[in-house]
Amino acid sequence: MPAVFTIDARSGVPIYLQLIDQVKRSVAIGVLEPGEQLPTVKQLALDLTINPNTVARAYRDLERDEVIETASGRGSFVRGNGTAMTARKALSDVAVDSLTHAIREAKSIGLNRSEVLALVQTAVDRWFPKEEQ
Amino acid sequence: MTAISIRNLTKNYGSFVAVNDFSADIEAGTVFGLLGPNGAGKTTTFKCMLGLAAPTAGSVLFEGQPLQPALFERLAYVPEKSVLYDWMTIGEHLEMQRRAFSRFDAGRAKELLALFDLGEKKKVRSLSKGMRTATALCMAFANNPDILVLDEPTSGLDPVNQRAVLKLIIDASAQGKTIVFSSHQIGQVERAAENIAIMQKGKLLVGGSIDDLKAGWKIVEAIFDTDQFSTNGLAGDSRVHRMERTGRILRLSVHTGADALVDELTKMGANCRAVDLNLEDIFLNAVDPATVTTDLVEKA
Structure with missing residues (x-):
């Protein structure tokens, strides 16, 4: 299991949320593959120098979101069943968070609804050329 | 289960109120960080917890009971100021621990000394402040205690050894131990602890889970x-x-x-x-x- 997680302990974002976000991202982009074992709570806590109960809380939430599963005594694994769905769901969670943040920022600097929609349209056009529509 | 319950603790030194109606519950198997500027009352709180100072009012319960000798085997305290004997070696201190504590683990003690690069033959007199802190930590962790109370456990240590201390705390927590520690370095508490209390002038200012505080x-x-x-x-x-x-x-x-x-x-x-x-x-x-x-x- 590669060391793919980085935690900013001094961020205002709770550490367990950072961890959840990073695991989802890793699953979504395929860095963590279906069936792959995650580090134990203790190992990850020591690797990242963060509280083990914080790691356990992140793992519990990831289980609830059906991103990982825990086999008692064997450890935690990226879910195998319906992997594509898990990954898409994970990815869309991350994407929705980023989009919400961006739209809120746009609103906070005073852009109106149609200006924001136009910006989104421009961004979408850039990443999805016409032929892909 | 609540490992340590501090109830309305007050400690006066003459007319000076060092701790003022401070309460906190520390759950078993958690890491609790006590933060506050110098003179906030952190050390006095620890002393009252451990029976080294008599509270003016209020109480401290361990697992629902007042502090009693049966707990001493399972409880470790590392004070901010080293209480080592200058004329003894590190090895002699560990030997003293071995004789006094039935849970003392000699193998673990050697690992801990190696972690901080401390030699058994070194006399305490020759140690820096940080090395003294590290020696006291080795003695505490080698006793395999269930409850650890650490007053400024990273003080005087370089960043590498500070990180090593945090990892010791995290490792102990992963084994279900209860740890209470104080620090000036908020970043360290932010990493290792899950619950905190911030004290100022003896009073509780803010307390709770770090994640909940950040979310709120x-x-x-x-x-x-x-x-x-x-x-x-x-x-x-x-x-x-x-x-x-x-x-x-x-x-x-x-x-x-x-x-x-x-x-x-x-x-x-x-x-x-x-x-x-x-x-x-x-x-x-x-x-x-x-x-x-x-x-x-x-x-x-």
Whole structure:
């Protein structure tokens, strides 16, 4: 299991949320593959120098979101069943968070609804050329 | 299960109130961080917990019971000021521990010494402040205690050894031990602890889970079209800890409900956003009315 997680302990974002976000991202982009074992709570806590109960809380939430599963005594694994769905769901969670943040920022600097929609349209056009529509 | 319950603890030294009606519950198997500026009352709190100072009022219970000798085997305390004997070697200190504590693990002691690069033959007299702290930590952890009380356990250590101490705390926590530690370095507490109490002048200022505090405490910044905007209702709002207005800008320090407040202010016509705060920001917001401008509206 590669060391793919980085935690900013001094961020205002709770550490367990950072961890959840990073695991989802890793699953979504395929860095963590279906069936792959995650580090134990203790190992990850020591690797990242963060509280083990914080790691356990992140793992519990990831289980609830059906991103990982825990086999008692064997450890935690990226879910195998319906992997594509898990990954898409994970990815869309991350994407929705980023989009919400961006739209809120746009609103906070005073852009109106149609200006924001136009910006989104421009961004979408850039990443999805016409032929892909 | 509550490992340590501190109830309305007060400690006076003459007319000086070192600890003032301080309460905290520390759950078994958790790491609890005690934060506060110098003289906040952290060390006095520890001393009262461990029976080294008699509380003026209030009580401390371990697993529901007052401190009693049966607990000494399972409890380790590392004070801020080293209590080692200058004329003895590190190895002799460990030998003393071995004789006094049935749970002492000699193999673990050797591992711990190696971790901090401490030689058994070294005399305490020749050790730096940081090395003394490290020696005391080795003695405490080698006893395999269930409850650890560590007063400034990283003080005097270089960053590499500070990180090693944090990892010891995390490792012990993963084994279900209960750890209480104090530190000036908020970043260390932010990593290793899950629950905190911030003390100032003997009093509890802010307490709770770090994740919950970060999720709750925000700065809500609202920019209105005119500086004649009304803040009616906000002054008495229970979500608002402090309110500050400068020209067209309103800054609210809130400890809960930031998202709803952003929506409400947006409906009032403001361009509004909520800013996340880290533990240091929360600490400063809780402690410091000093960012005070002339326009500050202080809440009672």
